[in-house]
Amino acid sequence: MQLVAAILMMIAGVLACAAYFWSTNFILDWIFPSKGLSGAAASRNLRITNAIRPWLFLAPALFALTIYLIYPVIQSAILSLHDRGGLNFVGLRNYVWMINDGEFRQSIFNNFLWLLVVPALSTFFGLIIAALTDRIWWGNIAKTLIFMPMAISFVGAAVIWKFIYDYRAEGSEQIGLLNAIVVAFGGLPEAWITLPFWNNFFLMVILIWIQTGFAMVILSAALRGIPEETIEAAVIDGANGWQIFFKIMVPQIWGTIAVVWTTITILVLKVFDIVLAMTNGQWQSQVLANLMFDWMFRGGGDFGRGASIAVVIMVLVIPIMIWNIRNATKEMGGR
Amino acid sequence: MNPSTRSPLTWAVHVSVLLLVVLWTMPTAGLLISSLRDKDQLAVSGWWTALATSSRNSVARAPSADSQVERDGKFVISGNFLGGQPGQVSAFGFSSREPAKFKPGETAELNDGERLTVQEDGSFEIVSDKRMEGSRGQRIFFTSATPPRFTLENYGEVLSAEGIGRSFINSLTVAVPSTVIPILIAAFAAYALAWMPFPGRAILLAVVVGLLVVPLQMSLIPLLKLYNGVGAFFGVPAKTYMGIWLAHTGFGLPLAIYLLRNYMAGLPREIMESARVDGASDFDIFVKIILPLSFPALASFAIFQFLWTWNDLLVAIVFLGTGQDQLVLTGRLVNLLGSRGGNWEILTASAFITIVVPLIVFFALQRYLVRGLLAGSVKGG
Numbered sequence: 001m002q003l004v005a006a007i008l009m010m011i012a013g014v015l016a017c018a019a020y021f022w023s024t025n026f027i028l029d030w031i032f033p034s035k036g037l038s039g040a041a042a043s044r045n046l047r048i049t050n051a052i053r054p055w056l057f058l059a060p061a062l063f064a065l066t067i068y069l070i071y072p073v074i075q076s077a078i079l080s081l082h083d084r085g086g087l088n089f090v091g092l093r094n095y096v097w098m099i100n101d102g103e104f105r106q107s108i109f110n111n112f113l114w115l116l117v118v119p120a121l122s123t124f125f126g127l128i129i130a131a132l133t134d135r136i137w138w139g140n141i142a143k144t145l146i147f148m149p150m151a152i153s154f155v156g157a158a159v160i161w162k163f164i165y166d167y168r169a170e171g172s173e174q175i176g177l178l179n180a181i182v183v184a185f186g187g188l189p190e191a192w193i194t195l196p197f198w199n200n201f202f203l204m205v206i207l208i209w210i211q212t213g214f215a216m217v218i219l220s221a222a223l224r225g226i227p228e229e230t231i232e233a234a235v236i237d238g239a240n241g242w243q244i245f246f247k248i249m250v251p252q253i254w255g256t257i258a259v260v261w262t263t264i265t266i267l268v269l270k271v272f273d274i275v276l277a278m279t280n281g282q283w284q285s286q287v288l289a290n291l292m293f294d295w296m297f298r299g300g301g302d303f304g305r306g307a308s309i310a311v312v313i314m315v316l317v318i319p320i321m322i323w324n325i326r327n328a329t330k331e332m333g334g335r
Numbered sequence: 336m337n338p339s340t341r342s343p344l345t346w347a348v349h350v351s352v353l354l355l356v357v358l359w360t361m362p363t364a365g366l367l368i369s370s371l372r373d374k375d376q377l378a379v380s381g382w383w384t385a386l387a388t389s390s391r392n393s394v395a396r397a398p399s400a401d402s403q404v405e406r407d408g409k410f411v412i413s414g415n416f417l418g419g420q421p422g423q424v425s426a427f428g429f430s431s432r433e434p435a436k437f438k439p440g441e442t443a444e445l446n447d448g449e450r451l452t453v454q455e456d457g458s459f460e461i462v463s464d465k466r467m468e469g470s471r472g473q474r475i476f477f478t479s480a481t482p483p484r485f486t487l488e489n490y491g492e493v494l495s496a497e498g499i500g501r502s503f504i505n506s507l508t509v510a511v512p513s514t515v516i517p518i519l520i521a522a523f524a525a526y527a528l529a530w531m532p533f534p535g536r537a538i539l540l541a542v543v544v545g546l547l548v549v550p551l552q553m554s555l556i557p558l559l560k561l562y563n564g565v566g567a568f569f570g571v572p573a574k575t576y577m578g579i580w581l582a583h584t585g586f587g588l589p590l591a592i593y594l595l596r597n598y599m600a601g602l603p604r605e606i607m608e609s610a611r612v613d614g615a616s617d618f619d620i621f622v623k624i625i626l627p628l629s630f631p632a633l634a635s636f637a638i639f640q641f642l643w644t645w646n647d648l649l650v651a652i653v654f655l656g657t658g659q660d661q662l663v664l665t666g667r668l669v670n671l672l673g674s675r676g677g678n679w680e681i682l683t684a685s686a687f688i689t690i691v692v693p694l695i696v697f698f699a700l701q702r703y704l705v706r707g708l709l710a711g712s713v714k715g716g
Contacts, residue, residue, distance in 0.1 A: 003504055006504055006507070006508035006576075009508065009512075009576055010508065010511050010512045013512045013516065013576075013577065013580055014512055014515045014516060014519070017515075017516050017519050017520065018519060021519070021523055021618075025616075025618040029616065029618075034616075049616075050531075050617075051533070053527075053531065053617050053618075054527040054531040054533040055527075055533070057523040057524060057526060057527035057531070057617075057621075058523070058524050058527050058528075058539070060520045060523070060524075061520050061521060061523070061524035061588055061592060062524075062539075064520065064581065064584050064585040064588055065542075065543070065546060065585065065588055065589070067558075067561075067581075067585060068554055068558065068581070068582060068584075068585020068586060068588075069546045069549050069553075069554060069585060069586070069589070070546070071557065072553050072554035072555075072556075072557040072558055073549060073553050073554075075556075075557035075560075076553045076554075076556060076557055079556060079557065086556075086560065125355075129352070129355055132348050132351060132352050132355075133352055135345070135348055136345075136348060136349055136352060139352070142352050142353075142355070142356045144698075144701060145356050145359060145360050146355065146356060146359045147701070147705075148359075148360070148363065148694070148697060148698075149359065149362075149363070150642075150697070150704075151642055151690070151693040151694050151696065151697035152363070152646070152690045152693065152694070153645070153646030153647075153648070153664075153665050153689060153690065153693070154646065154648065154665075155646075155648055155665040155668045155669055155672075155686075155689070156646070156665075156668065156686050156689050156690040157362075158672070159366070159668060159672065159682055159683070159685075159686035160362045160363060160365070160366045160686065161362060162672070162682075163362075163365065163366060163369065163679065163682070163683065164362055164365065166679075173379060173380055173381070174381065175377070175378070175379070175380060175381045175382070175679070176381075177361070177365060177381065177383070180381050180383075209359065209362065212359070213359075214708065217705050217708055217709070218708060218709065221709050241344065266548050266550075269550060270550045270551055270552065272552075272649065273648045273649065273665070273669075276648075276669065277668075277669050277672055289550075289552055292552050292555075293552075293555075293649070296555060296556060296559075296653075303556050303560070306555075306556050307556050307557075309552075310550070310552045310553045310555070310556065311553075313550045313552050313553070314549070314550060314553050317548050317549070317550055320548055321545050321548045321549075324544055324545065324547060324548060325541050325544050325545050328540070328541070328544040329537070329540075329541055329544075332537070332540065
C-alpha cells in the first residue's frame with residue numbers, strides 16, 4: 001500500500017519537473033514562432049527566443065540554488081546574531097558565548113585534529129595504494145575492494161567499526177576484533193571509544209577507511225597521466241623506486257593531490273554522522289558539525305547558537321571556496 | 336611491466352597490496368559474517384571463529400516440582416535444556432562453584448537426596464525417593480559445544496519487527512526522485528551554461544563552483560524555518576517527501592551542473608551547428624542530441640546522487656522527521672544503535688540491509704562511478 005503511494009508520488013514528482021521544461025519551451029515557440037514566417041519577423045523572433053530560452057533552461061536550477069544554498073548562507077549569518085527563537089537581535093552575544101563555551105573549544109580542537117589527520121592519511125594511503133596497485137595484474141580487483149567503503153553510509157560504517165571496537169570485560173571472550181588482537185598479544189581490553197582524546201583517532205579511522213578509495217581512484221588516474229618518457233629517463237639515470245616515486249611522480253601530480261586533499265577537508269568539516277552514531281559527542285569527541293546539530297534540537301532548539309556554529313564552519317570553508325573558484329575560472333578561460 | 340622492477344620488490348608489492356586489501360575488506364566482511372550467525376554464538380565469540388565449534392557455559396533451570404511424575408515409586412522431573420538445538424553437553428554441575436564437575440551420563444547427588452543425570456544431548460532427569468517440593472526448579476550448569484550455525488533468522492527478525500522493511504521503502508521513496516529530479520534540472524542548466532551565449536554566464540559558473548563547497552549545515556536552520564512557514568501558510572505538514580526531494584535537489588545541483596557542464600562543453604561543436612542548420616531549436620538539440628550523448632556523465636552523476644541520498648542521514652532527519660513512519664534506513668540504524676546497542680544480531684543484520692543497496696549499485700556500476708569522479712576532480716589530468 002505504502003509502496004504504491006510512494007511509486008505514484010515519485011512518478012508525479014518527476015513528471016511535474018519534466019512537464020515544466022517541455023511546456024515552457026512549447027509556449028515560447030508558440031508565442032514567438034520562427035518557422036514558417038518571413039525573413040525579418042522570423043529573425044526577430046529567433047533573437048527574442050534566443051535571449052529568453054537560456055533563462056528558461058536555467059530557471060529551476062537558479063531557483064533551487066538560491067533557495068537551498070544562497071539564501072540560507074545569508075539567513076544563517078543573520079540568525080547567528082539573534083536569540084534562540086531567532087526574533088530578538090542580540091549582536092555578537094552568541095559568538096561570545098561560543099568562545100567561552102568549553103564544549104565549543106573542545107569541538108574546535110577536535111575538528112583541527114580531524115583536519116590534520118584525515119585528509120593527510122587518506123591522501124597518503126590513497127597515493128601509496130594507487131602506486132602499488134598500478135604495478136600488479138590484480139590491481140583492479142584490489143582497487144575495487146579498497147574503493148568499496150565509499151558506497152557505505154557513514155552510519156553503516158559506524159556500526160561496522162563499533163563492532164570492531166566492541167569491548168567485553170576483562171577475562172571474557174572479546175567479540176570486537178581490536179580487543180581480541182590486543183588480548184591475543186597479552187594486553188588488556190579497552191573500551192576504545194570512551195577513551196578521551198584517543199577516541200577521536202578511533203573515529204577518524206572510519207572516515208579514512210571510507211575516503212582512501214576516493215583518493216586512490218583519482219590519484220591513480222593522475223599517475224597514469226604522467227608521460228612514460230620522464231620515468232624512463234629517470235630509470236636510465238639510475239634512480240631507484242623511491243626516488244622515482246617521490247622526486248619524479250609526486251611533484252608532477254601535485255595539483256591533483258591538492259584537489260583530493262581539499263575535497264576531503266571539506267568533507268571532514270561537514271561530517272557529523274560518524275560522531276553522532278559512535279559517541280554523540282560524549283567522552284570529549286565532539287566536533288563542530290555534530291555540536292551544531294545538537295544545538296538545533298537541544299531543549300527545543302537554539303537557532304541563534306546553532307546558526308553561529310554553522311557560520312564558523314562556513315568561515316573555515318571560505319578559503320577553499322576562493323581557491324576553487326580561482327582554479328575553475330583559470331581552466332575555463334583556456335577553453 | 337618494466338623488467339627492472341621484476342625482483343623481490345615485486346613480491347613486496349604483492350604482499351603489501353594483499354595486506355591493505357585485507358585490512359580494508361575485513362570490517363565489512365566481519366559485519367556480513369556476523370549478521371548470518373546464530374545470535375547466541377554471535378554474542379559470545381568473535382566472528383572470525385564462526386567456522387569453529389564454540390563451547391559455551393550456560394545455566395538452565397529445571398521445571399519446578401509441579402511437573403514431577405511418579406514412576407516406580409520414585410519421583411522424576413525430566414526435560415532437555417538444549418531444547419532441540421544442535422549441540423553437545425560436555426560437562427555439567429549443580430553449583431556455581433563447580434559448574435563443570437560431572438561428565439555427561441554421570442549422576443550427581445544433589446544436596447537433598449535427589450539425583451541428577453544429564454546426557455550428552457542435553458536431556459536430564461532428576462530422581463527423588465520422596466515427593467519433591469518448592470516452586471523453583473533446580474539450577475543446572477552446563478558446558479555445551481555448539482557446532483557453527485548460519486542462519487537468516489536475524490534478517491527475518493529485523494525485517495519483521497524492527498521497522499527496517501518500512502524504512503527501506505522510505506529510503507527508496509526519498510532516493511529515487513532525489514536522483515532523477517536534479518539530473519533533469521541540472522542537465523538543462525548545464526546545457527545553457529555550456530552552449531547558449533547570454534550575459535552573466537561566467538559569473539553564474541563561478542557561483543556554481545563556489546556553491547560546491549557550501550556546507551549543508553548552513554542551510555538547515557533557515558530551511559527548517561522556511562519549511563515551517565510554507566507548511567503553515569498552505570496548511571500542509573512541513574515535513575514531506577516533496578520537501579526532502581527539493582532539498583536533495585538543491586544540495587546536489589552544484590556538483591551536477593558542474594560535472595555535466597564540463598562534459599557537455601567538451602562535445603564537438605559541429606554536431607550542434609549542423610543540427611541548427613537543419614532547423615532544430617535549442618530544445619530539440621538538447622533532447623535529441625545532447626542528452627543521449629551525455630549519457631556517461633548523466634549516469635555517473637546519477638550513481639553519486641543515489642548513493643549520497645540513500646546514505647544521507649542529516650537531511651532526512653531534519654526535513655522528514657523522526658517518526659516511526661518516516662524514518663529512513665540510516666535514521667533507523669542510529670535509533671537501533673541507541674536502543675539495541677548490545678544486540679549485535681539486530682545491529683549487524685540491520686546495517687547490512689542498509690548497505691546492501693549501495694553495494695549492489697557500486698559493484699554493478701563501478702565503472703561509471705569512477706568515470707564521474709575523474710571528470711569532476713582531475714579535468715585534463
